[in-house]
Amino acid sequence: MNPIEGHLPTRSPLHDILAPSGIAVVGASADPTKRGYKAMVGLIKDGYRGEIYPVNPKADMILGVKAWPSVTAIPGNPELALLCTPAATVPGLIAECGRRGIKGAVILASGFAETGEEGAALEREMMEKARAHGVRIIGPNTSGIFNLHHRVNLLSLDNVKPGDVGIISQSGNMLLSLALEAQHNGQVGFSTYVGPGNQSDIGFNDYLRYLGEDHHTRVATLYVEGFRDGRKFLEVAREVAAMKPVVVYKSGSTAAGQKAASSHTGALAGSYAMTVDLLKQSGVSVVHQSDEILPVAEGLGLLQKARGKRVAVISDGGGQATIASDRLSEAGLELAELSEATRAKLREVLFPQASTVNPVDVAGSTDANPSLLATCMEIVAADDNVDSVFLVGMFGGYSLRFAESLLGDEMRGAEAMVDLSKATEKPLVIYSLYTPVKPPALRRLHEAGLPVYASIEHAVRVLSALGERGQYLAQARGQSREQSVEPRPELTAMFHAARAEGRDLFEYEAKRLLREHGIEVPLELVVRSEQELTDAAGRFGETPLAMKVVSKDILHKSDAGGVRLNLVGEAAMHEAREAILASCRAYDASAEIEGVLVTPMAKKGVEVILGVIRDPIFGPVLMFGLGGIFVEILEDVAFRSIPLSRQDAESMVEQIKAKKILGGVRGEKPVDKAALVDLLIKVSRIVEAYPALSELDLNPVIVNADGYAVVDARVIVERDSETTDKDADA
Amino acid sequence: MNPIEGHLPTRSPLHDILAPSGIAVVGASADPTKRGYKAMVGLIKDGYRGEIYPVNPKADMILGVKAWPSVTAIPGNPELALLCTPAATVPGLIAECGRRGIKGAVILASGFAETGEEGAALEREMMEKARAHGVRIIGPNTSGIFNLHHRVNLLSLDNVKPGDVGIISQSGNMLLSLALEAQHNGQVGFSTYVGPGNQSDIGFNDYLRYLGEDHHTRVATLYVEGFRDGRKFLEVAREVAAMKPVVVYKSGSTAAGQKAASSHTGALAGSYAMTVDLLKQSGVSVVHQSDEILPVAEGLGLLQKARGKRVAVISDGGGQATIASDRLSEAGLELAELSEATRAKLREVLFPQASTVNPVDVAGSTDANPSLLATCMEIVAADDNVDSVFLVGMFGGYSLRFAESLLGDEMRGAEAMVDLSKATEKPLVIYSLYTPVKPPALRRLHEAGLPVYASIEHAVRVLSALGERGQYLAQARGQSREQSVEPRPELTAMFHAARAEGRDLFEYEAKRLLREHGIEVPLELVVRSEQELTDAAGRFGETPLAMKVVSKDILHKSDAGGVRLNLVGEAAMHEAREAILASCRAYDASAEIEGVLVTPMAKKGVEVILGVIRDPIFGPVLMFGLGGIFVEILEDVAFRSIPLSRQDAESMVEQIKAKKILGGVRGEKPVDKAALVDLLIKVSRIVEAYPALSELDLNPVIVNADGYAVVDARVIVERDSETTDKDADA
Secondary structure (H helix, E strand, O other): OOOOOOOOOOOOOHHHHHOOOEEEEEOOOOOOOOHHHHHHHHHHHOOOOOEEEEEOOOOOEEOOEEOEOOOOOOOOOOOEEEEOOOHHHHHHHHHHHHHOOOOEEEEOOOOOHHHOHHHHHHHHHHHHHHHHHOOEEEOOOOOOEEEHHHOEEOOOOOOOOEEEEEEEEOOHHHHHHHHHHHHHHOOOOEEEEEOOOOOOOOOHHHHHHHHHHOOOOOEEEEEEOOOOOHHHHHHHHHHHHOOOOEEEEEOOOOHHHHHHHHHHHOOOOOOHHHHHHHHHHOOOEEEOOHHHHHHHHHHHHHOOOOOOOEEEEEEOOHHHHHHHHHHHHHOOOEEOOOOHHHHHHHHHHOOOOOEOOOOEEOOOOOOOOOOHHHHHHHHHHOOOOOOEEEEEEOOOOHHHHOOHHHHHHHHHHHHHHHHHHHHOOOOEEEEEOOHHHOOHHHHHHHHOOOOEEOOHHHHHHHHHHHHHHHHHHHHHHHOOOOOOOOOOHHHHHHHHHHHHOOOOOOHHHHHHHHHHOOOOOOOOEEEOOHHHHHHHHHHHOOOOEEEEEEOOOOOOOOOOOOEEEEEOOHHHHHHHHHHHHHHHHHHOOOOOOOEEEEEEOOOOOEEEEEEEEEEOOOEEEEEEEEOOHHHHOOOOEEEEEOOOOHHHHHHHHHHOOOHHHHOOOOOOOOOOHHHHHHHHHHHHHHHHHOOOEEEEEEEEEEEEOOEEEEOOEEEEEOOOHHHHHHHHHO | OOOOOOOOOOOOOHHHHHOOOEEEEEOOOOOOOOHHHHHHHHHHHOOOOOEEEEEOOOOOEEOOEEOEOOOOOOOOOOOEEEEOOOHHHHHHHHHHHHHOOOOEEEEOOOOOHHHOHHHHHHHHHHHHHHHHHOOEEEOOOOOOEEEHHHOEEOOOOOOOOEEEEEEEEOOHHHHHHHHHHHHHHOOOOEEEEEOOOOOOOOOHHHHHHHHHHOOOOOEEEEEEOOOOOHHHHHHHHHHHHOOOOEEEEEOOOOHHHHHHHHHHHOOOOOOHHHHHHHHHHOOOEEEOOHHHHHHHHHHHHHOOOOOOOEEEEEEOOHHHHHHHHHHHHHOOOEEOOOOHHHHHHHHHHOOOOOEOOOOEEOOOOOOOOOOHHHHHHHHHHOOOOOOEEEEEEOOOOHHHHOOHHHHHHHHHHHHHHHHHHHHOOOOEEEEEOOHHHOOHHHHHHHHOOOOEEOOHHHHHHHHHHHHHHHHHHHHHHHOOOOOOOOOOHHHHHHHHHHHHOOOOOOHHHHHHHHHHOOOOOOOOEEEOOHHHHHHHHHHHOOOOEEEEEEOOOOOOOOOOOOEEEEEOOHHHHHHHHHHHHHHHHHHOOOOOOOEEEEEEOOOOOEEEEEEEEEEOOOEEEEEEEEOOHHHHOOOOEEEEEOOOOHHHHHHHHHHOOOHHHHOOOOOOOOOOHHHHHHHHHHHHHHHHHOOOEEEEEEEEEEEEOOEEEEOOEEEEEOOOHHHHHHHHHO
């Protein structure tokens, strides 16, 4: 078991609320079907050591605890109130809580913003009271909370044991499912659970910050339907992920799921692919299948991180070795190439028919001697070519399958694996087909903090998460924030002028913005007169040129006959300009035409697209992909939150499926990726420097072995000044 | 539970071998670590009712059964021998078995073809003896067999119960894993297991045929590392799949896995994507994750098939409803649109806050009344817009989570679900987060043949398999084999001539082959002289033309300067012909130039590729995809075994990811898919008719709204006449 990696310094106000010295249960009940009964039972049975104040005007005692007719009547000073009463009662009760000095309230009732406008009004009323009276709100529409190390179990969940997995889940059933799975696998325990519900006050970022600070939490695990302040969440995730693993399952991965999710919580949901990219950028381990949440959380919490992608497989059956190889490869991991020395050591201990090429197949060598598997693991773990070790097969079941007399040797094997896990910095991931049977050797591994997985698929998902986390931590250590740039007054003025005229930047303005900040944009000249045309012809010489109309009124230049290509020499330029002007006037007689833009014909190369949007949840986001069908049909793009680090930019280029094309196909040379990375970073800096830039679209940019050329640039100007100011603060 | 769909008529010789009246255990032993001990124990403990003949020269009795010094010494007539002795002894023992009238032998030893040339020679020797003496071989290098309904348990597996899942697995560990999983979930039982090992004699197709005939087998489940006779397997699979589900997990889905697999069994492995397409074409339910094999086999065995893709979700938690929606959508299934009548009925029984839009979220309505879930299932099952019903949530756990008093109602709910499963033709797929706990209501569902899944992901995989199988059966029923075509003598002669000259077909010959069989190939004329050029010019008129050199010696026409485009009129044609001839002579002075080919310039449209290969395992296979990066980079292609049915051809076009492009993007009209389907079928017929056709490549074919045009055609001629004859028989 690896040590807990660290915690953030304590700043979250949630510690008091989640580990309160006293709790008021408003709506406490002796009726076992009521939520106010469950909470009482949970507190009493788990031995909560603070004061419990049941509030119920109709009872004197509830489950042996003196009840109070109202919050106001409570004699002590509880820090937390659990409200089990209907939605309509909540605003009034919050005010009462505030007057009583209660710091936080957990509100179970639904019937707020998730149900429509009426509920939203009630939620606003509640929040007004909460702010006026200084009460922090968990929920509403939450399943509740627990904090097992402080014996606060407001859900009255049976059979959950204290442990180090912290859970924030917008679905109560998901918590229940994880709890049952943990109970069943017998190993995972929990620290804190919170159902954030509608997040009217406290949101995912606050809860994550708390888990990052909480000394009982080794892994923060989140089931998210929607973020409220995604940008803040990314910031907190980056801080927490430097200390401990953050596992997120984001629901709504498809349009169907998104629809289902928004009918459930009323939260806005962005594109799934974008959300996943941004979460990963912030160090989050994203899980895509709900049945992988617990295995991945457990593995990340307990196992060493992998320094690379090279996995050594030790197996006692060729079939499962093959399955493991398939899954590893699909997950982007590699079969480590074992050194000759390692293979020689394996040959010393295994039968001649064993395969010592990875995946290692012991081929019967361990049938009478299962602890040999631990020896093999030790041998491959010592190989510098190996980043992680994956045991696949029937370990733990030899004594059941072959002969009871093997139990002793199997237990020795388990002990050796435990010793190895302490001695090596490489993760040992163990799959056994005997996991469901829980034989003694596997129980021993469990106890020592070595998880054993019940499916090859889950084990590989864990290996993959360990590798990603190892890589993230290594990069995060070396990562320095890219220097930002200062906005230039004349360019800021250009934005203001455009906004004043109610328009976006002209293409030449957009390109000037880029050029002034060091982005290579081919020379372009706006030609407004015959004289300027003659000057331009002189500057370009024999270079083949493109010519386009410049007019704020003409958006679709080609449709207007406003584009001419492959012009060489002054005569051709003259003819083209006349034709463009005539055609554009015919297209729209009222269009104000500033002139024509003259630029060299684009180089040959690969078309890529850079786009910037300001996402309502996550703020400014940069998108990168290949042009044409790759963006339009295949949606093969990468997203990163701005600002980008150099690693972010590099990983964007490597992430897209079509990256092969950038590497050179059909005899083409590889494109200059370094120049592309540089371009991504420069765009990120520009977006930071100019809050008035609302959207940006470089489409296409032509990249080839010699660099890139921005062919077309569009900049949308932020119209609403309030939003602009907000962005400036972001 | 649905009835067993049917069985093939009995023809397989395996029935005698797998349900023998007597068994010789050669190498029987009293040493518990020996395989010959295990087999004896398995037979005795399971109460095998035939004669057991332990063969061991060193013992008189083994485990209370009289032993014999040799196979020859056995007094009775066993039908099966299990050989537990080393590889070197096998050929001699097989001869002895044959002389003793033994019909089949299971050979456990490894050390045959999988280990290299020496082992391969031993395997050949063994097969010579087997054929000479009429002994059928299971293995070698097999983990053994069982046939639980006949109490033949040569593996001595504990805790497997007789049932209706038949398993053929090239991995013994995989069998063990499935057995442990089945034992653990408490429901799945098995009929026959065979480890086919090296398949030196009996192969997957024979075993599958047997499972198709076996009355105890409801689902045939196969773990395959490699097929020997893939084409025969596809044929048998088609027959069996019409009767009962065939589930295949094919290992080696990646290059890494393939390498691991071939080091294990020595079997040839084709491309995974191709194998999957061909298996699906033959009605096989392909499983891609090893932990989905048993859930899918169980579901296909027990549940109704879905008539379509529209799933109604009933859930008691919004979060899990969202997860279910995401997974359904990812699997290509749809959320059914519930009718207004259905929604009204749901509103009658549920709380007002429940969502009656699919996914239905009961929102607390069932907390005090879980049997309401069964009512909801019944309501949606009656909706014509619904093809299958998916229950998601905590059913079975209400009495554990809320109040014990709910148990009675939960049991009534289970009973109602069982009744519904009998009354409806739609599948009911149930996921419960309480599955690991096995509460009474879920046990009741199990007993009644309604599987309950432990993960949403697995349940959705089952829904998907049920949908695919339903669709396959519906199509297979309506499917008539496309008429084949007769080879034309003059075209057969054309192949013979090409072969005699040691060359492939010229492009114009290939196009003639296509044209004569009704494929639209633009008019092409081979011009060998000035006179022919003048004639051609007259026929084409003002149509813009392309001109290409015709020479068997020039493969890369463009490189040789042998291609000219956009020619209009006789003068341009004349000039182009002179230039091509000059350039090609300069390129290769020794090249024999027949003339130039003249054809109209291709229409605009989408480039597609049709290719035919003769796969060593699966025989003739047709490939279809979009041209350029779609084939080269994205490998987005579909494969079908030839001959193709119309449905096969239609499904190919629908399968590729880039099908959007065929549907029309960027304002283009959709292409004429019917014409494309027609082309695929015609190519399939041609390949059938001309066994001398080894490979065919139509690249590109331009498709647009008006039809298609075959721009380039290449036909490779089978050089080796033996292979040709074999193909003719295929």
